[in-house]
Amino acid sequence: MYRIKSKINTQSDSFQNNKKQFEGLLNEYRDKLKMVQDGSSAKAIEKHKSRGKLLARERINLLVDTNTPFLELSTLAAYGSYDNQFPSAGIITGIGVIQGKDCIIIANDATVKGGTYIKETIRKHIRAQEIAMENHLACIYMVDSGGVFLPEQAKVFPDRFDFGRFFYNQARMSAAGIPQISIVMGSCTAGGAYVPAMSDETIIVKEQGTIFIGGPPLVKAATGEEVSAEELGGADVHTSISGTADHFAEDDRHAISICRNIFESIEYHDKQNLETKEIEEPFYDPQELYGLAPVDLKKPIDVREIIARIVDGSRFQEFKERYAPTIVTGFAKIIGYPVGIIGNNGVLFSETALKGAHFVELCTARKIPIIFLQNITGFIVGKEYERKGIARDGAKFVHAVANANVPKFTVVFGGSFGAGNYAMAGRAYDPRLLLMWPNSKISVMGGEQASDVLIQVKMDQLKARGQEMAQEDIDQLKKSILEKYEYEGSAYYSTSRLWDDGIIDPVDTRKVLALGIAMTLNKKWEDTKNGIFRM
Ligand code: COA
Numbered sequence: 001m002y003r004i005k006s007k008i009n010t011q012s013d014s015f016q017n018n019k020k021q022f023e024g025l026l027n028e029y030r031d032k033l034k035m036v037q038d039g040s041s042a043k044a045i046e047k048h049k050s051r052g053k054l055l056a057r058e059r060i061n062l063l064v065d066t067n068t069p070f071l072e073l074s075t076l077a078a079y080g081s082y083d084n085q086f087p088s089a090g091i092i093t094g095i096g097v098i099q100g101k102d103c104i105i106i107a108n109d110a111t112v113k114g115g116t117y118i119k120e121t122i123r124k125h126i127r128a129q130e131i132a133m134e135n136h137l138a139c140i141y142m143v144d145s146g147g148v149f150l151p152e153q154a155k156v157f158p159d160r161f162d163f164g165r166f167f168y169n170q171a172r173m174s175a176a177g178i179p180q181i182s183i184v185m186g187s188c189t190a191g192g193a194y195v196p197a198m199s200d201e202t203i204i205v206k207e208q209g210t211i212f213i214g215g216p217p218l219v220k221a222a223t224g225e226e227v228s229a230e231e232l233g234g235a236d237v238h239t240s241i242s243g244t245a246d247h248f249a250e251d252d253r254h255a256i257s258i259c260r261n262i263f264e265s266i267e268y269h270d271k272q273n274l275e276t277k278e279i280e281e282p283f284y285d286p287q288e289l290y291g292l293a294p295v296d297l298k299k300p301i302d303v304r305e306i307i308a309r310i311v312d313g314s315r316f317q318e319f320k321e322r323y324a325p326t327i328v329t330g331f332a333k334i335i336g337y338p339v340g341i342i343g344n345n346g347v348l349f350s351e352t353a354l355k356g357a358h359f360v361e362l363c364t365a366r367k368i369p370i371i372f373l374q375n376i377t378g379f380i381v382g383k384e385y386e387r388k389g390i391a392r393d394g395a396k397f398v399h400a401v402a403n404a405n406v407p408k409f410t411v412v413f414g415g416s417f418g419a420g421n422y423a424m425a426g427r428a429y430d431p432r433l434l435l436m437w438p439n440s441k442i443s444v445m446g447g448e449q450a451s452d453v454l455i456q457v458k459m460d461q462l463k464a465r466g467q468e469m470a471q472e473d474i475d476q477l478k479k480s481i482l483e484k485y486e487y488e489g490s491a492y493y494s495t496s497r498l499w500d501d502g503i504i505d506p507v508d509t510r511k512v513l514a515l516g517i518a519m520t521l522n523k524k525w526e527d528t529k530n531g532i533f534r535m
Pocket of ligand 1: 112113114116146151189192
């Protein structure tokens with residue numbers, strides 16, 4: 001495989017300026033991460049610890065194998081909402097390794113409003129379960145939760161992908177042979193009681209864990225019976241009388257070691273084989289991505305320069321290099337794993353879409369995962385292109401991406417706008433992971449275009465009535481739309497709402513993608529079958 005020859009002068013003013021600006025964004029990103037990771041009030045942490053409990057991230061660190069990475073998902077969920085009262089949406093989720101097996105870990109953070117669930121907590125829990133289902137990963141629930149955050153009940157209780165979906169997913173996964181293990185380390189009240197009850201095996205911590213359908217106050221109100229939480233549903237009751245839990249633990253550490261022991265007898269069968277090669281570091285330093293990541297989306301960047309700093313040896317076997325240059329396609333290795341890469345180098349034309357669809361077919365036929373590197377303003381518009389069938393050809397690309405049954409991964413390194421988001425495996429196309437860089441933007445179109453469209457619509461309306469739009473009103477409308485798009489298009493707005501699986505430092509892209517590919521090997525990939533391509 002040939003090495004990409006970088007044309008970037010890392011000493012140039014434009015590179016150095018971009019780097020400086022990007023490092024500013026990176027510092028902002030790290031500050032936000034720190035803010036949510038240290039986000040609980042000192043009082044809540046003190047209360048939690050005084051009960052002999054470990055914090056959620058400490059519990060996870062003890063659960064996973066030492067010196068293995070934990071890929072935390074959507075750390076900034078709920079960021080910027082609810083007055084930042086729900087750091088990480090009160091739940092930590094991610095992919096970790098236990099006794100050599102990739103697993104999904106879902107841990108309530110009881111220091112955040114008693115570990116209760118708002119809309120984003122639910123989405124995060126369900127997203128983690130989806131990843132488990134797609135990749136056949138055992139689930140460990142570290143339960144410490146007061147259930148639904150009651151003031152928000154209408155947003156979390158009744159719908160298809162609300163609270164009830166947790167237990168449906170547990171039943172379906174258990175039936176599919178995906179182990180479901182609960183460690184009850186605190187409260188599991190009302191609906192929450194079903195997390196341990198629906199698990200294959202459940203551990204409960206003495207004088208700490210409780211499981212009940214109705215807590216003591218509710219029992220008193222309903223029946224007049226006075227009972228303590230421990231008597232109603234503590235570890236002793238559930239391991240010796242009700243049988244709702246299986247293992248009695250003295251404390252958090254003991255519970256975690258029981259869980260690790262359970263994994264000694266868990267095996268994953270039916271794995272996917274993927275031939276790996278020797279690992280080579282990129283020839284071009286990944287730190288140089290800071291000078292290249294498009295801070296100003298108007299400035300074009302050759303995606304090959306990005307690829308050169310992500311793939312092994314900066315080597316890239318380009319496909320159709322001379323044809324349809326606004327999309328770059330080719331094969332490479334990431335930490336030894338073979339991958340197909342599709343990267344944007346401009347607007348999508350008919351021939352670009354055809355090249356993309358052809359390349360997706362190559363990857364699915366050869367069973368090679370596809371990495372989509374998104375920096376896309378959308379499909380080309382105009383009379384000439386509509387007549388040539390841009391919608392018809394674009395549909396072929398979208399069709400191929402939708403049906404591709406090899407693992408897809410999407411990294412938004414610049415803009416993600418319009419139908420380009422769909423063709424390039426946006427969230428709706430089920431990439432196994434979707435990751436954003438801190439500079440990236442996502443919206444139906446750019447703010448400039450949206451304001452131009454809306455001003456044009458308004459002007460046409462007024463013209464039909466024989467009126468005109470005053471310049472002052474045009475300026476005002478433009479300003480308000482630009483501000484709205486700037487706010488709603490930011491990576492933080494996206495990640496807060498779980499439109500992605502997290503924002504990452506560009507330097508970590510290669511590592512995160514390799515972890516993602518490794519996780520997909522726990523289940524055989526299905527064959528790809530396409531439907532009707534509109535010719
Ligand atoms: N909805 C909304 N807020 C809740 C809540 C719920 N279900 N459960 C707890 N909270 C809030 C508390 O108001 C408190 O908020 P604050 O920090 O702003 O004061 C915070 O979470 C911590 O609660 P607190 O009771 O002080 O903590 P604790 O560790 O002593 O107890 C629980 C935690 C979860 C065991 C206890 O709060 C409880 O039993 N909650 C009710 C659980 C329930 O009945 N849920 C039914 C939902 S379906």
